[in-house]
Amino acid sequence: MPRITFIEHDDTEHTVEANAGQSLMQAAIENSVPGILADCGGYCNCATCHCYVDDMWAARIPPAKHAELDMLSGAIDANSNSRLGCQIRVTNELDGLVVRLPASQT
Ligand code: FES
Known part of the structure; x- marks a missing residue:
């Protein structure tokens, strides 16, 4: 299972095991990661799943x-x-x- 690390604005790290095929947001919600609110449920309509992708990973994501x-x-x-x-x-x-x-998603 792919391991994803979410780092809150206060540098608290949460490393979770995600399932291939789900979204990053779903992986965060299933693992109760604070800072991913997902108010719209994943319909690209709220931006409360906003995150910053580290540079070394950005090119590997569509x-x-x-x-x-x-x-x-x-x-x-x-x-x-x-x-x-x-x-x-x-x-x-x-x-x-x-x-x-x-920081806006706390
Ligand atoms: S959960 Fe991603 S935009 Fe709403």
């Missing part, structure tokens, strides 16, 4: 589509590493992925 970019354009503290956790599909190749969570 780029954001239009709807995701639209949501991120209105997200608090969005930057070039911003992604929506509900739009990133976990694969075995993402074993070891590290994402950071914004």
